[in-house]
Amino acid sequence: MTPPRSSVDRPEPASAGSGPFGVGGAGVGPVRTQHVVVATAADPLELDCGRRLGHVEVGYETYGRLDPDGGNAVYLCHALTGDAHAAGIDGVTGAVGWWDALIGPGRAIDTDRWFVVCGTLLGSCLGTTGPTTADPATGRPYGLDFPPLTIADQARVHRRLCRALGIDRLHAVIGPSVGGMHALQWFLDAPEEIGRTVLIASSGRLTVENRAFSAAGRQAILDDPGFDGGRYLERGGPGPVVGLAAARRFAHITYVSGGSLQRKLGDAPPSPWPPREAADWLAPGRAIERYLEHQGRSFLDRFDALSYLYLTRPMDDFDPFGEQAAAAARSAVQRNPAARHRVISFDSDWRFGADHSRALVDGLRAAGALDVSHQELAAPWGHDAFLLEVDGFPELIAESLR
Amino acid sequence: MTPPRSSVDRPEPASAGSGPFGVGGAGVGPVRTQHVVVATAADPLELDCGRRLGHVEVGYETYGRLDPDGGNAVYLCHALTGDAHAAGIDGVTGAVGWWDALIGPGRAIDTDRWFVVCGTLLGSCLGTTGPTTADPATGRPYGLDFPPLTIADQARVHRRLCRALGIDRLHAVIGPSVGGMHALQWFLDAPEEIGRTVLIASSGRLTVENRAFSAAGRQAILDDPGFDGGRYLERGGPGPVVGLAAARRFAHITYVSGGSLQRKLGDAPPSPWPPREAADWLAPGRAIERYLEHQGRSFLDRFDALSYLYLTRPMDDFDPFGEQAAAAARSAVQRNPAARHRVISFDSDWRFGADHSRALVDGLRAAGALDVSHQELAAPWGHDAFLLEVDGFPELIAESLR
Numbered sequence: 001m002t003p004p005r006s007s008v009d010r011p012e013p014a015s016a017g018s019g020p021f022g023v024g025g026a027g028v029g030p031v032r033t034q035h036v037v038v039a040t041a042a043d044p045l046e047l048d049c050g051r052r053l054g055h056v057e058v059g060y061e062t063y064g065r066l067d068p069d070g071g072n073a074v075y076l077c078h079a080l081t082g083d084a085h086a087a088g089i090d091g092v093t094g095a096v097g098w099w100d101a102l103i104g105p106g107r108a109i110d111t112d113r114w115f116v117v118c119g120t121l122l123g124s125c126l127g128t129t130g131p132t133t134a135d136p137a138t139g140r141p142y143g144l145d146f147p148p149l150t151i152a153d154q155a156r157v158h159r160r161l162c163r164a165l166g167i168d169r170l171h172a173v174i175g176p177s178v179g180g181m182h183a184l185q186w187f188l189d190a191p192e193e194i195g196r197t198v199l200i201a202s203s204g205r206l207t208v209e210n211r212a213f214s215a216a217g218r219q220a221i222l223d224d225p226g227f228d229g230g231r232y233l234e235r236g237g238p239g240p241v242v243g244l245a246a247a248r249r250f251a252h253i254t255y256v257s258g259g260s261l262q263r264k265l266g267d268a269p270p271s272p273w274p275p276r277e278a279a280d281w282l283a284p285g286r287a288i289e290r291y292l293e294h295q296g297r298s299f300l301d302r303f304d305a306l307s308y309l310y311l312t313r314p315m316d317d318f319d320p321f322g323e324q325a326a327a328a329a330r331s332a333v334q335r336n337p338a339a340r341h342r343v344i345s346f347d348s349d350w351r352f353g354a355d356h357s358r359a360l361v362d363g364l365r366a367a368g369a370l371d372v373s374h375q376e377l378a379a380p381w382g383h384d385a386f387l388l389e390v391d392g393f394p395e396l397i398a399e400s401l402r
Numbered sequence: 403m404t405p406p407r408s409s410v411d412r413p414e415p416a417s418a419g420s421g422p423f424g425v426g427g428a429g430v431g432p433v434r435t436q437h438v439v440v441a442t443a444a445d446p447l448e449l450d451c452g453r454r455l456g457h458v459e460v461g462y463e464t465y466g467r468l469d470p471d472g473g474n475a476v477y478l479c480h481a482l483t484g485d486a487h488a489a490g491i492d493g494v495t496g497a498v499g500w501w502d503a504l505i506g507p508g509r510a511i512d513t514d515r516w517f518v519v520c521g522t523l524l525g526s527c528l529g530t531t532g533p534t535t536a537d538p539a540t541g542r543p544y545g546l547d548f549p550p551l552t553i554a555d556q557a558r559v560h561r562r563l564c565r566a567l568g569i570d571r572l573h574a575v576i577g578p579s580v581g582g583m584h585a586l587q588w589f590l591d592a593p594e595e596i597g598r599t600v601l602i603a604s605s606g607r608l609t610v611e612n613r614a615f616s617a618a619g620r621q622a623i624l625d626d627p628g629f630d631g632g633r634y635l636e637r638g639g640p641g642p643v644v645g646l647a648a649a650r651r652f653a654h655i656t657y658v659s660g661g662s663l664q665r666k667l668g669d670a671p672p673s674p675w676p677p678r679e680a681a682d683w684l685a686p687g688r689a690i691e692r693y694l695e696h697q698g699r700s701f702l703d704r705f706d707a708l709s710y711l712y713l714t715r716p717m718d719d720f721d722p723f724g725e726q727a728a729a730a731a732r733s734a735v736q737r738n739p740a741a742r743h744r745v746i747s748f749d750s751d752w753r754f755g756a757d758h759s760r761a762l763v764d765g766l767r768a769a770g771a772l773d774v775s776h777q778e779l780a781a782p783w784g785h786d787a788f789l790l791e792v793d794g795f796p797e798l799i800a801e802s803l804r
Contacts, residue, residue, distance in 0.1 A: 048676060049676040049677065049678050049683075050678055051678055131680075144679075144680040144681055144684075145680070146680060147678070147680065148676035148677060148678070148679070148680050148682075148683035149676070150676060207660055207663075207664060208660070208663040208664045208667050208668045208690050209655065209660035209663050209664070211688070211690050211691075212655045212663060212690050212694060213652070213655060215686060215688075215690060215691045215694055216648065216651040216652050216655065216694050216698075218684060219647075219648070219651065219686060219691075219694065219695060219698070220622065220644065220647075220648035220651075222684065223643075223644045223647065223648070224644055225644070230680075242622065242625045242626050242627070242644060242645065243644060243648065245621075245625065246618065246621070246622040246625070246645070246648050246649075247648075249618040249621065249622075250615070250618050250652045253611065253614045253615060253618065258609055258610070258611035261609075261610040261611050261614060262609060262610045262611070265610050266610045268726075269718070269719055273719060274450060274451045274550035274551075274552060274719065275451065275550060276451050276452055276453055276549070276550070277546075277550070278533075278546040278547070278548060278549065278550050278632075278712075279546055280550075281451075281550035281715060282546075282620060282624065282711055282715060284617060284621060286613070286617075286718075288610050288613050288614050288617060289613075289617045289621075292614060292617055292618050292621065293621060296618075296621070309684055310680075313683060313684060316671070316688070317671055317675060317676065322670075324670075
């Protein structure tokens, strides 16, 4: 059941290699994900739920060189099912990093200038400690014995990774989608560590509709008999493959725009239609149906249901500018009011679109941040636009770092 | 596995009984669904797939009295998981009809004036022949041996029901959602039979995004081991309960507006949060989660997975004004160009919203229809608004019949 390491969601690969979109320059070449232990029994990770983890290992990659004064570090917070492999070509699997087109010498995130760090999220199945890794107390996969997580818990692990690498301040923290939540939370927890944030297609608080989609996906997994109380890994069952594939297919629909589906997959039914047999009639024969079928099945090969639960749930609870948290946000921002915050949305994103970005801007400004701006880019791809070729996006990222 | 008969989808009951919304008047009182055989071995139903059904029984209800000249018949085409029980109180179950607030003496569809007929769709599990009924050839439930269906096949059964009741022309055919597809198809198949259509929150062609949601739901059912090749009814298994509940939950999200979810179900997480145990953390504890959980589970009690497949698939293929069908639509409309077509949409409907209604208007006009109008109503409920209390809606329905 351990899924192979893999690159992030990418409905259409961004152009990689020698001709990245918008900004030129060479790639970072062959890379290999490293691992580092960031919490131990002597220095455990305290979690918001009141429990602690006495062993946390993080998968990470770095590109470029850290300046002697440590002033050129840029941290990337990846999206939901992404991982540390943000750039370059994995030396073993050959997988291209999920933002390879944007990262490298001369690229938008110029590794001749910046030292780029990306670590896999706490709770993921892609190289960092999570519910699929072995519980040191039992030697078996944690399953549901892994503690509940918050966005702040996950951001704390990003910070520990930086400390382990000798980085105590960040020129910038960049996060697309849920990664933007981690970037923002990190800033609010340690504002003096961060010079600027770049929050891309992200949100400061899910809508109830966002949470509904997420909840229906989790429920499909939890209801699947293959979930087996979260013990499928150690018991060797198939896992909740029906529920996870269903969750992924529906989630995927929310990651793309209706317009891009229409353009790419708006084919007519096979002819003659309808066929005589119901099995043929109901089979996923149209382009959109084959596409979704593939989205579900391929996700099973690279991601795990427990991690899907553990990574989606914290997003529901994120509300840094809500009534409960507003005072803390104000006092945090006052510790570094001049930090720069660039918020970017895509006009076809109906998951975390402009409303979400505007709420982030409003929340930061209300908390006292002085340098907050919002750019909306035209892109036909919906939420996934941050992974794809969008006019002006590389330039905007490059400019956000300058 | 046979689900109990029940009323249609109703996230919030419309007010029923003595105080219906907008238009006053009394209800139709106690009713009972009747059944009639509309196809026999001697007079089989020929289907678009090339097969035929030698026995079709239809569940139906009528309200009011047919005028001696037969000129006051109004047919209601119900929505996806609705049924013939449109009005009154079922004498046995006590269930209130799905449009009770609109139907009765003095109500919007005034049964002192109109003879109202509503029949359950071919392929449904709620009283009309479908994949869950016994195949006369074997005595066992059809399952996937039931033939593929089209919107036109289903409309043909509505027509046969009318013939069986001695009705050969309709003052109006009214259809919300997929019911509007049946109403329109019926008009195109037999334009001289129909004086006017009222197409509510309906569509002349699904978007690829519409089809994506539908396909992901069907796939969840087909992938569920409980589906058992469609033989779960005769084999007595639990059926694809995980897949069907998941399909329903996601579909339900598309039936309601984000705004109404936000207003009704935008609660904070339980406190303290997060809890210490992942099982508590992941359980559906928030209002939106309990709501979706209920939507899925209650659907299992009243609907069947095979019927869900058989009723959703025909919508994918409906395209009466598409390239293949445009000439036929033109020649049909020429046989009754003066028929009146009223198209109604709701401003918060993101499933079959104004774009769909405008495309219906354009299609009808391009085919030569002379009396086509479109009204958009303000309603916060999303697609399900046609089942709920909407200012001006009863008056618009009443006016559509005058």
